[in-house]
Amino acid sequence: MSRKYAAKGIFLLLLVNLLLCIFYVSAGAVNISPADMFHAFLGDGKAEYQNILVHVRLPRMAACVLTGSGLAVSGAVIQNVLQNPLAGPNIIGVNAGAGLAVVLCSALFPYCYAVVPFAAFAGAFGAMLFIYALARKTGASRMTLIMAGVCVNSLLNAMADAVHILWDDTLTSAYGFRLGGFSSVNGKVLLPAGILILLVTAAVFLLEKELEVLTLGETVASSVGLHTTFFQFLFLLLAAALAGASVSIAGLLGFVGLLAPHISRRIVGEECRFMLPFCALFGAFLVLLCDLLARTVWAPYEMPTGILLSFLGAPFFLHLLLGRSRRRRKKHD
Amino acid sequence: MIRCENLSAGYGEGAVIHDISWEAAEGRLTAIVGPNGSGKSTLLKSVIGQTSVERGGVYLEGKPLKQWRHKEMAKQIAYLPQSRNDASLSVFRMVLHGRFPYLAFPRRYTQKDEETVIRELKRMGISELREKPVSELSGGEKQRAYLAMALVQGAPVLLLDEPTTYLDLSAQMELMELLRQLVAEGKTVVAVLHDLNHALQYADEMVLLENGGLKQCGTSKEILQSGVLEDVFRVRIHILQDQYGKEYYGFSSEKRMRNETGPAASGHPKRLQIRS
Numbered sequence: 372m373s374r375k376y377a378a379k380g381i382f383l384l385l386l387v388n389l390l391l392c393i394f395y396v397s398a399g400a401v402n403i404s405p406a407d408m409f410h411a412f413l414g415d416g417k418a419e420y421q422n423i424l425v426h427v428r429l430p431r432m433a434a435c436v437l438t439g440s441g442l443a444v445s446g447a448v449i450q451n452v453l454q455n456p457l458a459g460p461n462i463i464g465v466n467a468g469a470g471l472a473v474v475l476c477s478a479l480f481p482y483c484y485a486v487v488p489f490a491a492f493a494g495a496f497g498a499m500l501f502i503y504a505l506a507r508k509t510g511a512s513r514m515t516l517i518m519a520g521v522c523v524n525s526l527l528n529a530m531a532d533a534v535h536i537l538w539d540d541t542l543t544s545a546y547g548f549r550l551g552g553f554s555s556v557n558g559k560v561l562l563p564a565g566i567l568i569l570l571v572t573a574a575v576f577l578l579e580k581e582l583e584v585l586t587l588g589e590t591v592a593s594s595v596g597l598h599t600t601f602f603q604f605l606f607l608l609l610a611a612a613l614a615g616a617s618v619s620i621a622g623l624l625g626f627v628g629l630l631a632p633h634i635s636r637r638i639v640g641e642e643c644r645f646m647l648p649f650c651a652l653f654g655a656f657l658v659l660l661c662d663l664l665a666r667t668v669w670a671p672y673e674m675p676t677g678i679l680l681s682f683l684g685a686p687f688f689l690h691l692l693l694g695r696s697r698r699r700r701k702k703h704d
Numbered sequence: 705m706i707r708c709e710n711l712s713a714g715y716g717e718g719a720v721i722h723d724i725s726w727e728a729a730e731g732r733l734t735a736i737v738g739p740n741g742s743g744k745s746t747l748l749k750s751v752i753g754q755t756s757v758e759r760g761g762v763y764l765e766g767k768p769l770k771q772w773r774h775k776e777m778a779k780q781i782a783y784l785p786q787s788r789n790d791a792s793l794s795v796f797r798m799v800l801h802g803r804f805p806y807l808a809f810p811r812r813y814t815q816k817d818e819e820t821v822i823r824e825l826k827r828m829g830i831s832e833l834r835e836k837p838v839s840e841l842s843g844g845e846k847q848r849a850y851l852a853m854a855l856v857q858g859a860p861v862l863l864l865d866e867p868t869t870y871l872d873l874s875a876q877m878e879l880m881e882l883l884r885q886l887v888a889e890g891k892t893v894v895a896v897l898h899d900l901n902h903a904l905q906y907a908d909e910m911v912l913l914e915n916g917g918l919k920q921c922g923t924s925k926e927i928l929q930s931g932v933l934e935d936v937f938r939v940r941i942h943i944l945q946d947q948y949g950k951e952y953y954g955f956s957s958e959k960r961m962r963n964e965t966g967p968a969a970s971g972h973p974k975r976l977q978i979r980s
Binding site: 591642 | 779785797853972
């Protein structure tokens with residue numbers, strides 16, 4: 372896609388997201404018209420609407436946007452650095468690492484909310500480093516890396532389950548956390564995690580050329596003067612921070628980090644300066660839309676957003692796997 | 705310029721090349737030749753610091769390689785590797801990244817960078833492919849795109865690992881002519897060449913490797929006349945000369961020669977005339 376069309380695509384998606392945000396805030400168990408919303412913002416509307424907007428829907432909307440874009444950009448970075456289109460933070464165990472850290476945090480320091488995003492980041496980074504070291508040491512193929520990631524994922528989830536069993540106070544939130552969703556967004560976690568996501572996303576956008584050069588492979592990247600080891604490490608650190616902060620807000624939301632980068636690449640191409648902003652916006656769009664459906668279709672009941680995302684993401688992952696094996700067979704023929 | 709001193713290097717599990725001392729001839733085309741597994745690519749990778757050095761060292765402009773900053777080194781040496789990733793970027797964008805070492809605040813490629821890319825794409829004959837994803841190019845087109853990227857780097861030294869791979873015969877000769885042209889423009893070109901014919905025909909200097917060690921280095925003529933090429937490659941070399949005095953090289957297997965003509969006289973290559 373040409374630069375002009377890519378820029379138009381980003382602008383269009385931004386507009387769509389703005390409209391979706393307005394619809395997201397107005398729709399729900401209590402519908403609030405745009406006019407009432409406007410008055411509520413000015414302070415001369417109904418107090419009930421004001422309360423719903425300020426204490427429930429706006430924080431939830433912010434959580435959706437931040438989590439969606441954080442996971443999407445994290446996925447794009449991981450795929451570029453590992454040069455593996457099948458890698459996503461939920462598939463190679465990064466989200467599970469963050470999840471284990473969050474669960475441990477809630478078991479050991481139940482009232483230290485501000486620590487949660489940073490602990491999640493540490494957990495995500497630990498899992499990411501393990502996978503990365505494995506890939507470098509063994510020169511593992513793309514598929515081996517994914518299978519190793521699935522193993523790490525299971526192991527970390529089992530460890531989180533063990534923590535839930537040992538500290539039964541954490542058991543009440545375990546189910547919702549595992550599925551991923553926004554029904555219990557905690558403002559004390561949202562603020563530090565949101566700031567972390569915004570700062571790290573800005574850093575990734577600034578380093579888009581380095582990220583793009585890395586996709587050319589280690590040998591070519593280093594021959595044009597990129598310090599590959601340093602930047603690979605730095606990007607994995609940033610991706611872990613994004614995944615960790617997102618998990619600390621919404622739990623183990625799956626597939627955003629896989630779906631958003633793939634669809635973005637298909638629409639605006641591989642150039643990171645277009646792909647990254649589009650990917651961040653698309654991740655926000657995906658999560659906003661799924662959460663809107665999750666809380667309105669079955670209202671007043673609510674479906675965890677993670678379930679809807681898995682309904683979308685799992686078939687997409689299968690489609691990618693089958694597409695790859697089909698292409699490989701064609702090549703051999 | 706580039707100097708290896710008693711260099712032993714490999715990939716972390718023992719040295720692949722042993723005790724190599726060699727200096728690249730400035731403003732000349734040097735061919736690194738040797739049988740399969742002799743360490744040709746490893747030597748080239750060592751020159752840009754992509755192997756683990758076990759003993760000795762590599763010096764660029766008299767300074768140990770490790771003391772060079774990555775971007776500064778990329779301004780001095782451009783490298784075309786033998787195997788690469790299939791990037792999905794457009795040809796233009798990928799070649800533009802050859803200007804990465806020159807990227808300065810506000811971290812945008814300049815008009816001059818883009819003009820350099822256009823010029824090199826034209827020189828490589830792939831201007832019309834500029835918007836095509838690299839992953840969709842044929843092997844030969846890809847090779848040209850990567851070579852354009854190396855040229856865009858504007859480095860005085862060009863290291864090429866088997867640059868004629870994937871190219872058809874006429875494209876191989878065009879590429880070798882291009883390398884001569886680059887040398888005429890003042891560049892130092894060091895290329896791993898699999899094809900002895902290309903090495904003898906186009907290279908000024910030759911580095912002959914055998915079993916990871918340096919067998920001999922010198923001008924192509926000296927090495928040809930010493931007979932060492934025949935020993936290392938186990939072939940007989942025949943020099944063919946046309947009516948204008950231009951020389952071409954033919955090869956036959958030593959085993960076949962022995963069967964057909966008895967024990968081959970060792971030493972100098974045999975000179976033949978081309979019948980026109």
